[in-house]
Amino acid sequence: MIQKKICLIGAFSVGKTSLIRQFVESIFTEKYLTTVGVKIDKKVLELEEGPIKLMIWDLAGEDDYTEIRLPYLRGASGFIYVADGTRAETLTKIVDIQEHIDADFGRLPFVLAINKHDLIGEWEVKQSHIDHLHCKSWSIHKTSALTGESVDQLFTDLAQQMVKP
Amino acid sequence: MQSISETLLYEISAVLLECQPDDNLVRVTPETEWFEYLFSASSLMDKYHIDKHLPFLSNFLIDAKEHWKQGKEGCINSGPWVEMYQGQELALEALALNFSRKHFILIKNLGETYLELSNTLQIARDNLLTAEKLEKELIKRNAMLKHREEQIALRLLAAADYRDEETGAHIQRIGLYSKAIATALNLNQDILENIQIAASMHDIGKIAIPDHILLKPGSFEPDELKQMRTHAELGAKMLKGTDIPLLNMGYSIAMNHHEKWDGTGYPNNLKGEQIPIEARIVAIVDVYDAMLSARPYKKPFSEDFVLQHMTENRGLHFDPNVFDTFLSILPEIRRIRSEVQ
Numbered sequence: 001m002i003q004k005k006i007c008l009i010g011a012f013s014v015g016k017t018s019l020i021r022q023f024v025e026s027i028f029t030e031k032y033l034t035t036v037g038v039k040i041d042k043k044v045l046e047l048e049e050g051p052i053k054l055m056i057w058d059l060a061g062e063d064d065y066t067e068i069r070l071p072y073l074r075g076a077s078g079f080i081y082v083a084d085g086t087r088a089e090t091l092t093k094i095v096d097i098q099e100h101i102d103a104d105f106g107r108l109p110f111v112l113a114i115n116k117h118d119l120i121g122e123w124e125v126k127q128s129h130i131d132h133l134h135c136k137s138w139s140i141h142k143t144s145a146l147t148g149e150s151v152d153q154l155f156t157d158l159a160q161q162m163v164k165p
Numbered sequence: 166m167q168s169i170s171e172t173l174l175y176e177i178s179a180v181l182l183e184c185q186p187d188d189n190l191v192r193v194t195p196e197t198e199w200f201e202y203l204f205s206a207s208s209l210m211d212k213y214h215i216d217k218h219l220p221f222l223s224n225f226l227i228d229a230k231e232h233w234k235q236g237k238e239g240c241i242n243s244g245p246w247v248e249m250y251q252g253q254e255l256a257l258e259a260l261a262l263n264f265s266r267k268h269f270i271l272i273k274n275l276g277e278t279y280l281e282l283s284n285t286l287q288i289a290r291d292n293l294l295t296a297e298k299l300e301k302e303l304i305k306r307n308a309m310l311k312h313r314e315e316q317i318a319l320r321l322l323a324a325a326d327y328r329d330e331e332t333g334a335h336i337q338r339i340g341l342y343s344k345a346i347a348t349a350l351n352l353n354q355d356i357l358e359n360i361q362i363a364a365s366m367h368d369i370g371k372i373a374i375p376d377h378i379l380l381k382p383g384s385f386e387p388d389e390l391k392q393m394r395t396h397a398e399l400g401a402k403m404l405k406g407t408d409i410p411l412l413n414m415g416y417s418i419a420m421n422h423h424e425k426w427d428g429t430g431y432p433n434n435l436k437g438e439q440i441p442i443e444a445r446i447v448a449i450v451d452v453y454d455a456m457l458s459a460r461p462y463k464k465p466f467s468e469d470f471v472l473q474h475m476t477e478n479r480g481l482h483f484d485p486n487v488f489d490t491f492l493s494i495l496p497e498i499r500r501i502r503s504e505v506q
Contacts (some may be wrong), residue, residue, distance in 0.1 A: 005220070012290050034287045036279065037245030037256065040220055055220055061290075069244055071228050087297070 001044070003053040004162050005075050009068065009097060010082030011090040012061030015115040018145035019082065020058050023155050028146050035060045038072060045156060049163045054155065063093050073101065078109040078162045080154065085114045085142070088124035095133070109161035111139045113154050118144040171195060179273035182213065184233070189214050190270060199250050199274060221246040222259060222272075229261030233268040245275055245282070311358070314411045318362050325372045334505050335454055340365040341501045342450035343443070346487065349494050355410060356443060363414035364447050367422045370400025382462040397423050397432050414443055422447040425482045437484075445484040449475070449491050450498075452482070457502070 008016040017035050021027050024041045041056045057076070062068050073079075081098055083091035091114065098110065112133065114125055130140055139161070141154040171194045174181055180200045182190040190213040196204075206218045215223050225243040232241050240262035247254045256279035260271040275282075322336060343364035347356050371379055374396055378389045385393055400419030404412045421435065421444030428436030430448075440448075456471040466474075472492075479488045491498065 003217070013294055034283065034290050036283050036286055037247060037258075038221055039247040039254075071224065072244075074224060074227065 001051050001053050002163065003055060004077040004159070005055045005057060006078045006080060006158060006162075007057040007059055007073055007076045008080045008082055009059060009101075010061060010094055011063045011084070011087075014061065014082045014084040014087070014090050015113075015143075015145045016061065016080075016082045017058050019080075019113060019115065019143060019151055019154070020056055022145045022148050022151045024056070026148070028148075030146075043155075045159050047156070047159055047163060049160075052159050052163060054159065064097075068097070070104070073105060076105070076108065078111075078158045080111055080113060080158060082113045082115055083125065085116050085123040085125045086119050088126070088129075091125050091129060109158060109164075111141060111154055111158045111161070113141050113143045113150075115143045115145060117142040117149055118146045174271075177273065178276060179271055182270045182272070184229070184268040184270065185212070193269075197274070199255055200272070202250055203248055203255075219248075225259050225261070226270075229259075229268075229270060232261050233263055236263060238263065240271075245279060311411075314409055315362050318366060318411060318415065321369065322365055325369050335458060336365045336368075338454055338501055338505045339367060339447065339450055341505065342454070342498055343446050345494055345497050345501065346446045346450070346491055347443070349490050350442075350446075350487065352442065356414070359411045359414045360443055360446070363411055363418050363443065364450070366400070366404065366415040367418045367447050367451060368396060368400065369403055369415070369419055370396035370398065372403075373399045384462075394423070394431050397421075417441045418444050418447050420444070422451060424448070426484050427481045430482075440484075442484075442487070445487050449483050449488055453491075453498070454502070 008020065010016050012034060017033070017039075018028060020041055021029070024043050035058060037060060039058045041058065042053060043056065044051050044053050057072060059068065059072055079098075079101065081094045083094045085091075094112070098112075102108075114130070116123075133140060139157055141150045141157065143150045143154055145151065174194045175197065178197055178199070179194075180192060180196060181194040183193050184190055192200075192211050192213065203219065204213055207213045207215055215226055217223070221243070228241060228243075240260045243259040243261075245256050245258050247256050249255070256275040258273055258275055260273075262269050262271065323333075340361040344357065344361040347360045352360075374393060378385070378393055381389065397420055401416050404416040404419055407413065418441075420432070421440050424430035424433065424435040424440045424444060425448070426437060426440070426445070428434050430440075452475060453471060456466045456474070457468060459465045475483065475488070479485050
C-alpha cells in the first residue's frame, strides 16, 4: 500500500489537532488543549487509484517559520496549512510560512484549511484574500472541525494530489 | 547485577540504546514496560531496527547519525513526541550522544515534566488568546468612538456650510488633500487618523462672522477685513478645551491656517516651524483650492497661474518642504479635485 507522510502546519489554536481527530476518529472536543511536540496519527483512505495510508504529523502550533523544527518536515509528501477564519493574522502568517517551506523543500502538494467555518459570523478573513490565493492556484477548504464540514474533502484533496502521476 | 546507572535510568523511566555499525540499536539498560510495548514490533532478540513502526524516532535517527558522524560532544534532542500506550498518551523524548567513540540513543518518558510543560504552555497560549481578543475589542470600540467623533464634527461642518459660500465639496477636498500630503510626508499615525476631518474644520469660525461681511461679493474695507480675520481665533475657541484628539487638531488648524512661513500671517505672526505642521499643510491646500474655485466675486484662475503664484510664495507663505511634497503628489491632488465636485 502507498504510504505518505503529511504535516499539518499553522499557528496555535487554529484547530490542527481537532481537524485530525475529526478526520481519524470523527470526534470533536470543545476544550482547547495545546499540542506540545509531535503526535503522529495514521489513516487509510480509499481513492480511485487505490488505498493510501496517511501518516499524519500533528506539529505544535507555531506563528513563525523560524520556530518550526525543520527536521520534522523531512520526508513529507504534502502539507496541510491551517488558518483560523476568526483570526485573520493566522492566514497571513501561514501564507508566509508556505512560501518559506516552498523555497526550502521544493514545491510539494499542499492544501489550505481555513478552519472554524461554523463561526462564520465571527470571521475576519476576507473573501478577497481567499480569492487572491485561489488565483495563485491554492486549493482552499473552509472547514469546521466541530461539524466535520469539508474535513474529509481536505485530506482527500491532498491525498489525490499526492498520488497524481 | 544492575549497575547504579542502569538502576537510575530505569527509575527515571529511560532506556539507553547503543547504535551498532549495522544501524541496529542494542539495548544496554533494562527495558521498561512502555519500552517493551512500543519497541516489540521492531525487535529481534535484544536488537532493535527502528523503521516505520516508530516513524518519529526513525526520522530523528537521521539527525542522530549526522551528529555522530560529526563526532561532536554533547547531545542533540528530538523534542517531545507522543505515542499511545495503554489507551493513554505517552510523551517521550530522545537524545543522541557520543560517548567514548560509541553512539547512544537515550529514550526517556517525560511523564510529569511533559504535563507541566503542557500546562505552562496552555496557560501562556490561553492568555495570548484572551489578550488578542481584548485587543481586537479595544480596536473595535476605539473605531466606534472615532466614528462618533467624526459624525459630530461633520454635523458641525454641515451647520457652518449653511452660511458660507464655500461648498461642502471644497471642505471635503481640503480634508482629502491634507490627508494625501500628510501621508506623503509620512507623518505619525495620530495626524493621519485625524487630519482629514480636522482640516475640513479650518474655516468653522466663519459661522460667527456677520452675514454682511461673510457674504459680501466684493473686496473688504479695512474694518471688515479685520473682523473677517477673527474667524481663525473664533473657530479655535469653538474647538478648544476638549480632550478629543480630532477637535484638538481642528483647533490647531483653525487657529493657525492663515499663519505664513515668513511670519507675516495672522493671528499670531508665527514663523516657520512654530506653525504646527497640520496648519502648514492646510495653508497650502486652502489657497490652491480657493484660487481654482469660482466665487460670486471672482472667476476661477487657471491651474498654471495658481501654481506659478504659489511657487512664488514658496518659503514666504508656504513651508518649502511641505510645498515640494504638495507638488510631488500633484496628480493625486488633481484626481481628488476631479472626483469631488
